[in-house]
Amino acid sequence: MNKSDLKLISVLERTGGFASAQELHQILRREGDGIGLTTVYRALQSLVDDKIVDLLRRDDGEAIYRLCGDGHHHHLVCKGCGQTVEIEGGAIENWAKTMAEEFGFREVAHTAEIFGLCSKC
Amino acid sequence: MNKSDLKLISVLERTGGFASAQELHQILRREGDGIGLTTVYRALQSLVDDKIVDLLRRDDGEAIYRLCGDGHHHHLVCKGCGQTVEIEGGAIENWAKTMAEEFGFREVAHTAEIFGLCSKC
DNA sequence: TATGGAAATGATAATCATTTTCATTTGTGA
DNA sequence: TCACAAATGAAAATGATTATCATTTCCATA
Ligand SMILES: [Mn+2]
Ligand SMILES: [Mn+2]
Ligand SMILES: [Zn+2]
Ligand SMILES: [Zn+2]
Numbered sequence: 001m002n003k004s005d006l007k008l009i010s011v012l013e014r015t016g017g018f019a020s021a022q023e024l025h026q027i028l029r030r031e032g033d034g035i036g037l038t039t040v041y042r043a044l045q046s047l048v049d050d051k052i053v054d055l056l057r058r059d060d061g062e063a064i065y066r067l068c069g070d071g072h073h074h075h076l077v078c079k080g081c082g083q084t085v086e087i088e089g090g091a092i093e094n095w096a097k098t099m100a101e102e103f104g105f106r107e108v109a110h111t112a113e114i115f116g117l118c119s120k121c
Numbered sequence: 122m123n124k125s126d127l128k129l130i131s132v133l134e135r136t137g138g139f140a141s142a143q144e145l146h147q148i149l150r151r152e153g154d155g156i157g158l159t160t161v162y163r164a165l166q167s168l169v170d171d172k173i174v175d176l177l178r179r180d181d182g183e184a185i186y187r188l189c190g191d192g193h194h195h196h197l198v199c200k201g202c203g204q205t206v207e208i209e210g211g212a213i214e215n216w217a218k219t220m221a222e223e224f225g226f227r228e229v230a231h232t233a234e235i236f237g238l239c240s241k242c
Numbered sequence: 243t244a245t246g247g248a249a250a251t252g253a254t255a256a257t258c259a260t261t262t263t264c265a266t267t268t269g270t271g272a
Numbered sequence: 273t274c275a276c277a278a279a280t281g282a283a284a285a286t287g288a289t290t291a292t293c294a295t296t297t298c299c300a301t302a
Contacts, residue, residue, distance in 0.1 A: 002279070022259070036281035041260065061182040061288085062259065076220055079228075087220050091212035096235050099197055099208050107200075108237030114217050116229030123250070143288075157252035162289070182259085183288070 001050075004043040007035060012053060012067040017082040020064050056113065076114045080121030087114075122171075125164040128156060133174060133188040138203040141185050177234065197235045201242030208235075 011024050019027075025040045044065050047053040054068040056075070066075075069086050072093075076085040089112060096110040132145050140148075146161045165186050168174040175189040177196070190207050193214075197206040210233065217231040 004279080020259085034281090038261085038281055039279080042279085057178050057182055061178055061184060063182060076224055076226060078226065085224050087224075089216075091216050092233065095210075095212045099211075100235055100237050103197055103206050103208075104240035105197060105199065105235070105237035106240075108235055110233065110235045112213065112231065112233040114221055114226070114229055114231045116221055116226035119225035119227075125250080141288090155252090159252055159254095159290085160250080163251085 002043075004035065004039045005046060007033065008040065008043045008047060009052070009067060012065065017084045018056070018064040018066045018077070020058070020062050024065070056111075074112045074114070076116070078118035078121055079115050080117050083118050083120075123164075125156065125160045126168055128154065129161065129164045129168060130173070130188060133186065138205045139177070139185040139187045139198070141179070141183050145186070177232075195233045195235070197237070199239035199242055200236050201238050204239050204241075 007028060008024060011027055012019070015024075015027070021037070021040050021044055024044070025035070025037050028035050028040070044053065044055075048055050048065070052068065053065045054075075055063055055065055058064055066084060072089065073086045074089050074092075076087050078084070092110070092112050096108060100106075100108040128149060129145065132148055133140070136145075136148070142158070142161050142165055145165070146156070146158050149156050149161070165174065165176075169176045169186070173189065174186045175196075176184055176186055179185055187205060193210065194207045195210050195213070197208050199205070213231065213233050217229060221227075221229040
């Protein structure tokens with residue numbers, strides 16, 4: 001947890017939703033911080049490893065990051081404005097476990113995200 | 122549905138699991154087909170639009186494609202060998218709908234995939 | 243069958259996010 | 273202060289995907 005990591009956490013706190021590495025870099029630059037793009041990627045990687053931020057992918061495959069609450073959860077993301085709600089997996093946690101067992105899979109993980117338009121969009 | 126689309130469907134039938142555009146291109150080349158990479162991308166794009174193949178993303182963001190069964194379903198994918206089982210969403214379908222309603226989201230879609238190691242791996 | 247335009251094709255170049263390299267700077271404990 | 277490790281960022285490399293554009297293949301109609 002170094003200086004750059006903290007900068008990224010700070011930006012992510014302010015932006016709220018998901019943002020790409022390039023976008024986060026631009027925001028920091030606009031604010032007068034001369035941080036390099038390389039360092040932004042490094043910091044994000046490190047934060048993902050430490051499970052402090054979540055990584056998922058835009059439709060075009062670009063990685064997007066978001067400061068995350070603790071523990072396992074899922075997301076409800078607005079395709080219009082990017083607003084994101086963290087939600088519990090509820091019934092799908094068992095679904096994933098059951099399906100995996102049924103087909104003899106071990107060491108399973110799962111992803112589940114919901115996309116739509118929020119009430120404002 | 123043109124000649125190239127059919128070639129891609131044929132390769133996807135033979136490979137079974139998910140494969141990237143680059144991999145599918147290599148397979149066709151190895152079989153003596155001189156099809157261009159551009160055409161492979163175009164055919165895959167068209168098949169995805171027509172919902173004949175499914176597109177998802179590797180961890181590194183690379184797009185992978187698979188010939189799909191009809192209708193809405195999810196996947197159980199082996200991280201070792203790529204073997205893929207198509208499974209029903211079951212509890213997820215209601216979960217997605219309920220969560221979306223609760224937060225006032227419209228026009229919702231969802232993704233849910235399970236990853237693990239199959240019994241052979 | 244000939245023909246003119248539309249659709250398909252593929253080589254090549256352009257994009258663009260991400261990763262590598264590597265020289266320089268900064269931080270830190272002895 | 274000194275030595276050494278960690279952090280930083282400019283620049284180049286990588287690699288998937290997309291855009292161009294000239295050429296070829298189809299196909300309907302005369
Ligand atoms: Mn989250
Ligand atoms: Mn499928
Ligand atoms: Zn919105
Ligand atoms: Zn396997």
